[in-house]
Amino acid sequence: MPANLPPEYFEVEKTLRQAKTPEEKIAIMEKLLSIIPRHKGTEKLVALYRSKIAKLKEEIEHRPAVAKKGQLFRIEKSGAGQVIVIGPPNSGKSALIRALTGIEVEVADFPFTTRIAAPYMMPFENIKIQLIDTPPITADYMESWLTEMIKAAEAVLLVIDSSSNEAAGHLEMILNRLKEKKIELVSENVSIPADKFPFMKRMLLVLNKNDLPKSERIVEEINTLFQPRFDQLFVSARTTDGLETLRQRIYQLLQVVRIYSKVPGKKPDYESPFILKKGSTIIDLARHIHKDFAEKLNYARVWNKAGTISGLRVTRDYVLNDEDTVELHI
Ligand SMILES: Nc1nc2c(ncn2[C@@H]2O[C@H](COP(=O)(O)OP(=O)(O)O)[C@@H](O)[C@H]2O)c(=O)[nH]1
Ligand SMILES: [Mg+2]
Numbered sequence: 001m002p003a004n005l006p007p008e009y010f011e012v013e014k015t016l017r018q019a020k021t022p023e024e025k026i027a028i029m030e031k032l033l034s035i036i037p038r039h040k041g042t043e044k045l046v047a048l049y050r051s052k053i054a055k056l057k058e059e060i061e062h063r064p065a066v067a068k069k070g071q072l073f074r075i076e077k078s079g080a081g082q083v084i085v086i087g088p089p090n091s092g093k094s095a096l097i098r099a100l101t102g103i104e105v106e107v108a109d110f111p112f113t114t115r116i117a118a119p120y121m122m123p124f125e126n127i128k129i130q131l132i133d134t135p136p137i138t139a140d141y142m143e144s145w146l147t148e149m150i151k152a153a154e155a156v157l158l159v160i161d162s163s164s165n166e167a168a169g170h171l172e173m174i175l176n177r178l179k180e181k182k183i184e185l186v187s188e189n190v191s192i193p194a195d196k197f198p199f200m201k202r203m204l205l206v207l208n209k210n211d212l213p214k215s216e217r218i219v220e221e222i223n224t225l226f227q228p229r230f231d232q233l234f235v236s237a238r239t240t241d242g243l244e245t246l247r248q249r250i251y252q253l254l255q256v257v258r259i260y261s262k263v264p265g266k267k268p269d270y271e272s273p274f275i276l277k278k279g280s281t282i283i284d285l286a287r288h289i290h291k292d293f294a295e296k297l298n299y300a301r302v303w304n305k306a307g308t309i310s311g312l313r314v315t316r317d318y319v320l321n322d323e324d325t326v327e328l329h330i
Contacts, residue, residue, distance in 0.1 A: 163212035
């Protein structure tokens with residue numbers, strides 16, 4: 001064993017023994033490769049891990065198709081929308097979900113703690129948004145079912161460790177991986193043409209671990225390489241810095257509006273709004289409530305959140321805004 005390996009190496013190396021699947025082993029070995037200092041004394045060790053990774057990749061490639069099929073699954077949608085949280089190992093995906101939802105999510109110092117996808121509900125004002133925790137994406141491996149799961153979700157949070165010298169590289173690697181699967185990530189304000197759905201997804205780049213010193217070079221790298229295309233936000237799952245903004249931004253990513261319906265003479269129910277796509281009209285709301293309602297609809301009255309519109313009589317093609325209250329008249 002070559003001298004001067006950092007203590008972190010041995011910590012991570014221990015987890016290799018518990019690793020069961022080839023994917024886990026690859027991720028741990030990659031982590032080890034990123035820790036091992038490069039010099040004459042470590043050349044053999046580096047080569048050993050490289051060849052082991054290559055062998056494991058072969059194994060994955062030749063795994064029978066049935067085994068792969070068995071892993072295909074979907075997560076049933078719940079709440080106002082489904083947002084899938086993806087990223088490289090150890091970027092803090094699970095820690096962020098824990099901080100946003102208050103639910104215990106397994107967080108650990110070694111890669112592949114999260115082996116399967118799991119849903120968690122994030123409260124946002126008077127609604128809940130579903131966040132999906134996922135296994136990491138590496139240069140060598142991405143779970144085959146993850147592609148379908150990303151396509152099925154409404155939006156993507158891509159979580160990167162902003163303190164890592166490889167932050168820009170990780171981002172590029174993931175974008176390339178998704179490109180291979182024909183998935184293109186775009187920023188929040190891009191309207192997605194119907195024929196591009198489900199291959200185009202709105203994405204927010206979350207630069208986590210803001211509490212640690214970040215390399216200015218990395219920030220610059222990400223900005224020059226990707227800034228014009230992506231919205232980004234610095235946060236810390238550890239100190240919770242930026243998480244309130246993140247909650248807002250996740251809601252905005254969904255591109256929906258919350259509509260309160262009311263019966264004449266009664267107060268609206270602010271606890272369970274209807275969730276409609278941004279740009280929806282009075283008739284869309286009526287259809288959403290009941291097919292018959294849409295047919296019989298005569299006119300509607302609208303109140304807005306700011307109080308500048310109060311009981312305005314509108315027609316069926318009136319475009320609704322977030323938190324409008326609507327009274328439908330038949
Ligand atoms: N300093 C710091 N560490 C963090 C932060 N978020 C996560 N971590 C640590 O990063 C490691 C990986 O976190 P985890 O959530 O398991 O990453 P995942 O593999 O992306 O799910 C753990 O040791 C976390 O405690 C953060 O905002 N700041
Ligand atoms: Mg995790």
